[in-house]
Amino acid sequence: MRLDIEDLTVDYGQVAAVRGLDLTVGDGELVALVGPSGCGKTTTLGFITGFIRGRSGRVLFDGVDVTGMAPQRRGIGYVFQDYAIYPHMTVRENIRFPLDAAKTDRKQAEHEVDEIAGLMGVGGLLARRPHQLSGGQRQRVALARALVKKPVILLLDEPLSNLDAHLRVDVRAEIRRLQLNLKMTTVFVTHDQSEAMAIADRVAVMSDGKIVALTAPTTLYVRPPSLFSAQFIGSPQINVWAIDGPDGALARQLAKPLIADGTTGLLVGVRPEHLQVGGGDVKAAVTLTEPLGRDFLVHLDVGPSSIRALVPATQGVRLAVGEEVGVRIDPAHLHLFDAETGRRVEIDADGTRHLEQNLEGKVGLAS
Amino acid sequence: MLRRVLARATPWLLLIAPLLLLFLFLLLPYLLTFYYSTTAATIGRLSNVGFVGLANFEAVLASRNPPFPGVVIVTATFTAGTLAGSLVLGTVLALALYTVPAGRRSALLAVYLVPWVIAGVVIGYTWKLMYDPEIGLANTLLGSVGIGPITWLSDKATSIAALVTANVWAGYGIVLLVISAALANVPPNLILAGQVDGASVTRVIRRIILPAIRPAFLLAALVALVGGLNTFDLIYAMTKGGPLYQTETMALEMYRLTALKGSIGQGAAVTVILFSLSLVLAVVYVVLWRRENRKWT
Amino acid sequence: MDLIRLSPLQRVVRLVLIVLALLFTILPLLWIFSIALRPGSQAIFPISVVPSSLTLDNIYAVLFGPNAIGLTPYQNAAVYGITAAVTTAVAASLGGYALARYDLKAGQAVLIVILALSFLPAASRIVPLFILLSSSGHYGDPLFVILAYAAGSTPLGIWLMAGTFRQIPIRLEQAARIDGASAFLTMRRVVLPLAIPGILVVATLAFIDGWNAYSLPLILIPKDTAQPYTVALQAYIREVGFGNNWSLLSAGSLVGLVPVLAVFALLQRRLVRVGGLGSAIRG
Numbered sequence: 001m002r003l004d005i006e007d008l009t010v011d012y013g014q015v016a017a018v019r020g021l022d023l024t025v026g027d028g029e030l031v032a033l034v035g036p037s038g039c040g041k042t043t044t045l046g047f048i049t050g051f052i053r054g055r056s057g058r059v060l061f062d063g064v065d066v067t068g069m070a071p072q073r074r075g076i077g078y079v080f081q082d083y084a085i086y087p088h089m090t091v092r093e094n095i096r097f098p099l100d101a102a103k104t105d106r107k108q109a110e111h112e113v114d115e116i117a118g119l120m121g122v123g124g125l126l127a128r129r130p131h132q133l134s135g136g137q138r139q140r141v142a143l144a145r146a147l148v149k150k151p152v153i154l155l156l157d158e159p160l161s162n163l164d165a166h167l168r169v170d171v172r173a174e175i176r177r178l179q180l181n182l183k184m185t186t187v188f189v190t191h192d193q194s195e196a197m198a199i200a201d202r203v204a205v206m207s208d209g210k211i212v213a214l215t216a217p218t219t220l221y222v223r224p225p226s227l228f229s230a231q232f233i234g235s236p237q238i239n240v241w242a243i244d245g246p247d248g249a250l251a252r253q254l255a256k257p258l259i260a261d262g263t264t265g266l267l268v269g270v271r272p273e274h275l276q277v278g279g280g281d282v283k284a285a286v287t288l289t290e291p292l293g294r295d296f297l298v299h300l301d302v303g304p305s306s307i308r309a310l311v312p313a314t315q316g317v318r319l320a321v322g323e324e325v326g327v328r329i330d331p332a333h334l335h336l337f338d339a340e341t342g343r344r345v346e347i348d349a350d351g352t353r354h355l356e357q358n359l360e361g362k363v364g365l366a367s
Numbered sequence: 368m369l370r371r372v373l374a375r376a377t378p379w380l381l382l383i384a385p386l387l388l389l390f391l392f393l394l395l396p397y398l399l400t401f402y403y404s405t406t407a408a409t410i411g412r413l414s415n416v417g418f419v420g421l422a423n424f425e426a427v428l429a430s431r432n433p434p435f436p437g438v439v440i441v442t443a444t445f446t447a448g449t450l451a452g453s454l455v456l457g458t459v460l461a462l463a464l465y466t467v468p469a470g471r472r473s474a475l476l477a478v479y480l481v482p483w484v485i486a487g488v489v490i491g492y493t494w495k496l497m498y499d500p501e502i503g504l505a506n507t508l509l510g511s512v513g514i515g516p517i518t519w520l521s522d523k524a525t526s527i528a529a530l531v532t533a534n535v536w537a538g539y540g541i542v543l544l545v546i547s548a549a550l551a552n553v554p555p556n557l558i559l560a561g562q563v564d565g566a567s568v569t570r571v572i573r574r575i576i577l578p579a580i581r582p583a584f585l586l587a588a589l590v591a592l593v594g595g596l597n598t599f600d601l602i603y604a605m606t607k608g609g610p611l612y613q614t615e616t617m618a619l620e621m622y623r624l625t626a627l628k629g630s631i632g633q634g635a636a637v638t639v640i641l642f643s644l645s646l647v648l649a650v651v652y653v654v655l656w657r658r659e660n661r662k663w664t
Numbered sequence: 665m666d667l668i669r670l671s672p673l674q675r676v677v678r679l680v681l682i683v684l685a686l687l688f689t690i691l692p693l694l695w696i697f698s699i700a701l702r703p704g705s706q707a708i709f710p711i712s713v714v715p716s717s718l719t720l721d722n723i724y725a726v727l728f729g730p731n732a733i734g735l736t737p738y739q740n741a742a743v744y745g746i747t748a749a750v751t752t753a754v755a756a757s758l759g760g761y762a763l764a765r766y767d768l769k770a771g772q773a774v775l776i777v778i779l780a781l782s783f784l785p786a787a788s789r790i791v792p793l794f795i796l797l798s799s800s801g802h803y804g805d806p807l808f809v810i811l812a813y814a815a816g817s818t819p820l821g822i823w824l825m826a827g828t829f830r831q832i833p834i835r836l837e838q839a840a841r842i843d844g845a846s847a848f849l850t851m852r853r854v855v856l857p858l859a860i861p862g863i864l865v866v867a868t869l870a871f872i873d874g875w876n877a878y879s880l881p882l883i884l885i886p887k888d889t890a891q892p893y894t895v896a897l898q899a900y901i902r903e904v905g906f907g908n909n910w911s912l913l914s915a916g917s918l919v920g921l922v923p924v925l926a927v928f929a930l931l932q933r934r935l936v937r938v939g940g941l942g943s944a945i946r947g
Contacts, residue, residue, distance in 0.1 A: 467682075
């Protein structure tokens with residue numbers, strides 16, 4: 001089932017929570033909506049379910065407009081952040097509830113409950129009450145309840161955020177495997193960029209009620225279409241220096257091959273993992289080293305500017321605070337952004353600037 | 368479109384039944400009361416009654432038998448006594464129970480709460496018997512230590528105190544319950560921190576626990592205040608306001624003027640005064656409730 | 665671990681306070697019970713809390729004897745209590761839900777006034793209700809007296825139910841709707857089952873009010889029709905002390921206490937936990 005949202009605007013009082021949002025999720029595709037809290041992700045999900053009304057906007061399932069349809073008739077599967085498991089029902093009754101609501105024949109319903117519970121690995125818990133379940137088990141029950149009625153679309157609202165850190169990676173993989181097997185059209189909302197990157201076919205980065213990037217995870221990382229998405233995706237966060245401010249000297253030095261001397265109005269971005277420490281003509285002083293396990297995060301100062309660089313642990317242990325080292329960057333890993341709009345900028349060999357115009361990371365001609 | 372209209376109307380559809388009930392049996396009677404408070408209506412003459420403005424209020428205020436200031440004093444004494452008695456007893460007992468294990472505490476709470484479920488009039492009969500000068504338990508107990516006999520309910524010096532004691536007996540349980548619930552919600556770390564800082568038990572109570580339960584304390588005070596102000600059944604069963612009006616509160620006066628004397632207008636005027644006092648208390652109650660609500664959510 | 669360590673002296677003070685309060689609360693009841701349960705000849709003298717012999721004669725006399733008020737007043741009280749409980753529970757649930765789930769500024773303001781009215785003693789409504797009922801031809805009909813009590817219990821009930829419903833996450837309702845349930849099914853299967861603790865508390869409070877009804881039926885219900893036991897017991901009261909039939913009055917009171925105490929005993933754990941009015945604090 002294909003999902004289209006067209007021109008959605010939602011107001012909360014005076015404030016616009018979502019502003020002119022368009023989104024298409026293809027049949028069987030998993031799109032992750034990612035962004036900081038308050039960016040409009042959950043509001044968008046609420047519109048798809050029908051609980052939230054837009055000032056404008058339509059939602060279409062396979063081209064059919066369902067904007068005015070009551071939530072209970074849309075056939076959506078939904079997993080809430082806190083799972084919203086009915087506390088007074090057993091696991092079996094919880095999972096059976098959507099079938100009861102659809103007046104499915106009791107025997108058939110029990111059969112389907114057993115089937116989906118087996119698939120989700122909660123077959124042994126059917127007689128239990130929700131308060132007797134662990135967080136991970138609740139999560140599976142919620143997913144089983146969402147899937148038992150064979151929904152047309154699956155909506156997952158921060159389904160992993162209430163789980164222990166070590167469980168998250170496992171459950172994430174499990175959800176993805178299940179989604180691929182069922183070829184279920186899915187919208188996955190999260191504030192965790194790594195989660196979005198790991199699970200999605202495409203990632204939609206939201207900011208301030210708008211989608212600011214919508215593209216495959218790898219493209220998003222390699223060619224972020226905007227400053228916001230560059231900063232949001234990747235950990236530790238990307239280094240950004242303005243070529244016009246106090247960081248100008250450092251920025252121009254690092255981006256020398258790309259930026260002609262008279263150029264202004266650009267931001268230079270470099271991911272910490274793409275900086276090489278040692279050998280290089282930019283001289284920097286180590287101010288702090290943080291062991292992260294496999295890598296070290298090294299903080300360096302160059303004049304008034306600071307740099308975050310990720311180096312292998314073997315090198316990190318040998319760096320001492322106060323030590324002076326060289327820093328270098330492969331120009332292929334430089335990201336340039338327009339200082340005013342935050343859009344990605346590509347510069348041709350002849351110096352022409354191209355401003356990123358769309359959300360997919362394909363560059364159009366500058367105006 | 369229809370869905371949208373229906374969605375807007377839903378809360379009011381839900382409210383039809385409760386509002387109808389409240390309107391017919393609570394609001395309408397009091398609207399009538401407000402109306403009659405400005406008329407010369409009597410029990411024998413209810414229709415075509417003349418408008419008399421504030422004459423009923425003036426008559427009530429100027430009444431000589433009993434003088435209205437006397438009724439106000441009795442009401443105030445009774446209400447203040449009920450308030451002070453149930454608040455002190457409820458709070459002290461709640462603090463004493465605070466260190467009792469939770470299981471035993473809720474069992475004890477249930478026992479202390481028993482009088483609260485008994486009919487006011489039965490409480491009245493019970494305490495009337497307690498105070499009986501000849502055969503009452505009160506004088507028997509006092510007599511065993513050489514005091515008495517005291518004519519509790521007829522003596523001017525003791526009658527209000529006796530009524531207050533009965534009313535406190537009937538109502539302090541709810542004060543205890545409210546304060547106990549608030550105490551159970553004081554964050555344990557606050558109390559532990561106070562003790563780690565070297566404070567004694569009494570100091571912890573005074574400086575940490577009591578401030579933490581202040582809003583609940585005010586709420587309990589309000590419940591006791593309303594309970595005192597509006598007590599009717601109990602006093603009616605015990606003294607009927609007598610002898611010689613010395614235990615006549617405004618609630619009793621309202622009843623006497625309307626049902627016994629038949630002066631609907633004057634009775635209504637007293638009701639309006641009583642309502643105005645209750646409204647102030649209700650507003651305070653809701654404001655406190657809101658403030659507490661915000662704190663726990 | 666004890667949150668607070670008490671010194672031995674403080675423990676003694678605590679024990680004394682708890683015991684004294686227990687005596688204060690229980691002694692009058694025990695005394696009434698013992699008068700009710702001892703032979704009539706010993707009703708007054710000797711004055712003691714512990715009866716020398718126990719008998720059910722007085723109870724029998726109240727219900728079936730020559731001076732009996734009979735079973736009817738108790739049946740009437742039961743009808744008052746149960747009808748008031750059901751009516752209040754329904755009205756408070758509807759109103760509480762509307763208040764909890766919709767933003768009704770006007771409704772809240774109206775309710776504050778109504779709450780203030782419900783604080784007033786039922787006795788203050790005797791005359792206007794008398795006028796209303798007699799002019800509409802319903803004077804003497806217990807149903808209308810019961811509804812008057814239910815109306816008195818409903819405002820606090822609405823506040824308590826609004827608090828109860830607010831504690832039920834709205835997500836559970838949304839989940840049910842997404843699961844395909846209609847508004848009605850969502851109510852029946854999800855919201856109401858979760859609201860039962862609150863509904864029971866509200867119903868209990870209303871039952872107690874209805875069972876204990878006194879001042880309205882005293883005036884609005886003609887003698888020997890649908891008067892409850894509280895009014896009927898007046899038969900044993902004379903204005904002068906010795907004229908009172910304390911044995912039968914106590915026995916009649918005892919019979920009237922049993923049902924409220926039973927209901928209270930069943931629900932006391934819940935009442936204490938919800939905190940009675942305290943639940944209003946916590947919303």
